[in-house]
Amino acid sequence: MSGEAAFIDALRRIATHPAARGLADDAAVLDIGGETLVLTHDAMVEGVHWLPGQDMADVAWKLVAVNLSDLAAKGAEPLGVLLGHMLGGDEARFLEGLADVLGEYGVPLLGGDTVAGGPPLALGLTALGRATFRPVPARSGARPGDEVWLAGTIGGAMTGFEALRDATGADSEAYRRPRPLLAEGRALAPRVTAMLDVSDGLLLDAARIAEASAVTVDLAPMNVPLAAPQDRRADALRWGDDYALLFTLPPGTPLPVPASRIGNVLPRGAEPLLLDGTAVPPERPLGYLHGR
Amino acid sequence: MSGEAAFIDALRRIATHPAARGLADDAAVLDIGGETLVLTHDAMVEGVHWLPGQDMADVAWKLVAVNLSDLAAKGAEPLGVLLGHMLGGDEARFLEGLADVLGEYGVPLLGGDTVAGGPPLALGLTALGRATFRPVPARSGARPGDEVWLAGTIGGAMTGFEALRDATGADSEAYRRPRPLLAEGRALAPRVTAMLDVSDGLLLDAARIAEASAVTVDLAPMNVPLAAPQDRRADALRWGDDYALLFTLPPGTPLPVPASRIGNVLPRGAEPLLLDGTAVPPERPLGYLHGR
Structure with missing residues (x-):
């Protein structure tokens, strides 16, 4: 460990x-006064x-956006x-980015609090939201027979990070200014059996749903919508920072938002995660530490 | 500036x-679902x-305690x-202190979130509380004619800090493990016209009440209950970290908790703060940066 x-x-x-389901990545959920x-x-x-040296306006944007994405996965406003x-840092740029994302x-x-240091x-x-649907979606509700879906794409943050790191001049916005899928999360909350936002890599986050739900998730990697070159698919599945919504639905559930079907939920087998029915090779971890 | x-x-x-009254030191207040x-x-x-090198159990205690003290000043549970x-840091010690203070x-x-860095x-x-009395006490309600009171003492954190820094072996608990006055804050909330917890120095925090309330606060320094040697009174008034509750009351209000009367609220004059009717000498700031 x-x-x-x-x-x-x-x-x-x-x-x-x-309420403390959220010690690593998940959000806390607390009932108060009928809300x-x-x-x-x-x-x-x-x-x-x-x-280091990244535009502090983008840092402020991302700091807020990643927290709003956690709220999105709960269907929270x-x-x-x-x-x-x-x-x-560059306080003026930080304030600009903060005003942008909040606006x-x-x-x-x-x-909040302002301190010296570093x-x-x-x-x-810290982001605070109000649930728009109860029970609030969690990672633990996936059931054998459910379908696995993804709203959003995977890989854009990876290619954006590489463009920024290598100063290629290619588009890096998906890495710098991720967009939390708040409206999508609210529309999905009443329908899903499990949901999370993909922050640490699609495979790792799919395995988290599987572990929390005591099921096996079988993904079809070729069905995952990619915002990166095809030859980077294996990397993109393990990167994070894309903030797509990964969710499970009972078969036949009408979809309220555009999404891609990327797998199935099976009864729990030996592995939490399969790719096209096969265990993930142990030499490739499910996710890895990266620039985020 | x-x-x-x-x-x-x-x-x-x-x-x-x-709700955003709390950008520097104050807490945010938000109505939701009748609470x-x-x-x-x-x-x-x-x-x-x-x-550097301080016991991480004490750091964990203080991190929680200073936030709970902010809730105390709002009469919040x-x-x-x-x-x-x-x-x-020393994670085992941190966890011990965290369990201590939460218990x-x-x-x-x-x-929450756990990251690498440093x-x-x-x-x-972030601490979240429920107001037990509304309107929630603020800094801005002091009125001319009110009395100024203090629950708790001043100076213990200063002498504790010095004992720890200089490794004198003297008692440093007031600095390491401050005690938020939660019960006192709840008892006081329905009575006070203004309240805050003294985190940045009594004089500075008294001036904050004066500025927020558009009044002048006239303190009697000799009436301030000291947990430090008498010859350190002037320093203790400018130190912070004691987390006493400073509040104002209309004259004749019954006191629900032990407290010391330390001044009066006057109509706003040229200065926000007076000591025994006299302006504070400009060569002595009201508070200063220190080890907290």
Whole structure:
């Protein structure tokens, strides 16, 4: 078990509250006053989650967008964000990007904290949302016989990251300014049996649904809609940062948004994840650490 | 204007939502489903907010306690916290301190994020609470004729910090493990006209109430209850980290908790803050940057 996995495992033992499903990646869900809140917190560190020297406007955009994407996967409507900001970057650009993303999605900045520190810069953001459908979609609801679908595409963030890192001049927007699928998540929430946003790689996130649901997910990799060259498909399936929505549906469910069918849910077998019915070769991990 | 003040000022222009009173220090207040939420986020950085090499159990305690203190000043009951954790310190000790403080105050860990990064380590915590009295106390309600009171003492964190820094072996608990006055805040909320927790120095925080309320606060420094040697009174008034509750009351209001009367609210004069009727000498700032 990695140091991070061991730490999260230990945190889970502290977090006995039923709302605490979200210690690694998932969002917390809390009932209050007849409403259901969805809460998510993501941190980003210079050199780990963004390239040193990257435009701080894009960093601000992404910091907000990745949290809104967590709300999207819960079908939640954003209520606001709190910012944990470390001074020392290009504050003017950061503020521009922050105003852009908050304006684009109509999300208020409610508060936060500003500290000295770094380098490296470290930023945190908490997003708060209101569930529009209950029960709130989770990773754990997939059932054998369900179909596996994807709204959005995979691989654009990978090619964008490489363009930015290598200064090729090619389009890098999918990496720099991901778009949380908030409307799609709200439309899907009443229909899905399980849903998450693909933040750490499609294969890894599909395996997470499988583990949480005690099923096996069998993906058809060639059906995954790619925003990258065909010869990068295997890499794109393991990259993250695309913030597509991965979800499962009972067969015959009408689709409220454009999406691609990319697999099936099977009774739990020896492996949580299959590709075209075959186990994933152990020499290729499901996801990997990358520039985000 | 300092870089931090300029940044917060710019943030305020982005944050037009009425809930956004908390961009520097205050908590955000948000109505939902018949309840009123109180939200606060504080970040801490190694070498800025704690001494390098300090026991991570104490760091975890303080990270939670300072956020709970923000809830205390709003009379809010904690609902839970989200942790933004950076790996690289003594995780076992951190987890021990986290379990201690969450257990002590009965607060659930709802979720969060764990990242690689640093040094320096940077941590963030978001605390969520439910208001027990509305309107929620703010800094802005003090009125001329009100009395100024303090629940708790001042100076203990300063002497504790110095003991720890200089390894004198003297008691440093007030600095390492501050105790948020949650019960006191809830008891006071229905009575006060203004309230905050003293995090950045009593004089600075008193001036904040004065500015927010458009009044002048006249403090009697000799009446401030000290947890430090008498000859350190002037320093203690400018230190922070004690998390006492500073509040204003109409004269004759029955006090529900032990507290000390330390001043009066006057109509706004030339200065926001007076000490025994006299302006604060400009060569002594109201608060200063320190080890927290």
